[in-house]
Amino acid sequence: MSRIFIDQIGNHHSFEIVPKRIISLVPSQTELLYDLDLEESIVGITKFCVHPFHFKSTKKIIGGTKKVHFEKIRLLQPDIIIANKEENTVEIVEELSKICPVWVTNIVTVEDNLKVISDFGQLFNKRTEAQKWIDKINFGLEDFQQFVKDKDVQKAAYFIWANPYMVAAGNTFINEMLKINKLENIYDNNPKYEGRYPEVVIQKMRIQGDPDLVLLSSEPFPFTDQHAFELGRHTHHAKTVFVDGEMFSWYGSRLVKAFQYFKKLQESL
Known part of the structure; x- marks a missing residue:
């Protein structure tokens, strides 16, 4: 049957x-x-x-x-x-x-x-x-939510590509992982940009959200210190952090490892 x-x-x-x-x-x-x-x-x-x-x-x-x-x-x-x-x-x-x-x-x-x-x-x-x-x-998830419950929300921009610069916006798994980390994605529901992974104008970062954190994913693009420096120049005070892209974008069983990774990341922020 x-x-x-x-x-x-x-x-x-x-x-x-x-x-x-x-x-x-x-x-x-x-x-x-x-x-x-x-x-x-x-x-x-x-x-x-x-x-x-x-x-x-x-x-x-x-x-x-x-x-x-x-x-x-x-x-x-x-x-x-x-x-x-x-x-x-x-x-x-x-x-x-x-x-x-x-x-x-x-x-x-x-x-x-x-x-x-x-x-x-x-x-x-x-x-x-x-x-x-x-x-x-x-x-x-429950353990991690308890871990971050007293942490303040910070504004963030999560970059996935350079030349041109592209970010993870709303309606993406990455955006959900940012929310769990109490990070407010400045490109979530941003009317200036369409799509889930829009190309963005980094010179406008200050007026379009001015993030506290600029996150550079390890995949699919190999970001360098030069990219970090360039992006940092277009914010007032953002800390630029290289992050493990697999932990933010891989679903499935990977989440078990991701929550442990997020704890260490939060401590470094």
Whole structure:
């Protein structure tokens, strides 16, 4: 008898049996699948799926997140492909849907993230493992919220790219992580900029929010001290901090490590 599941963009998927051959197009979701004890089921990953490290030599690389090798994927005979609304394009998802079901996640909040873990637990018959990670994340969140409860809110700008300069704005997982850290994103709901990762004019930072903190992500762009100096010049008093981009932008099981990282970051601020 078929089991019907609904992914996070509303697509219905029917499976006669538990999917056994999985391809992941999203680095953080590859890590989550591994942590749900699904290593043997994962047959294909992207070149950006760097955790766990040994997957680079044990799993088939099928391209990147925005450009995949369709024939390599077809030859792997997957039962399911795991994609993400932000990471992968509509065109890729539509083309891959001709090969097998494509499960699309859409993660902005911690609640969205917990839903993905629960969904994977149901989908791959790993309910016990999923619940363990859900419990760990809920505990970590509650513990961290207690840790920062007496801290003042600070204004922040989170940069992800230079030449041109781009930031994480509203309706992003990064923005949610900033909120948890009691950091008010000056580009959240800023009417001057459209989109989730807008290109910004750094010379206008003072009049458009004048942040207390300028955060430079370790990915996807390799920021340098020169960038930090240049950005700092366009604020009145901001402290410029290099931060681990994986901790702010990777969802899935990574949140457990992220909360511990955030504690250390808060102490340095």
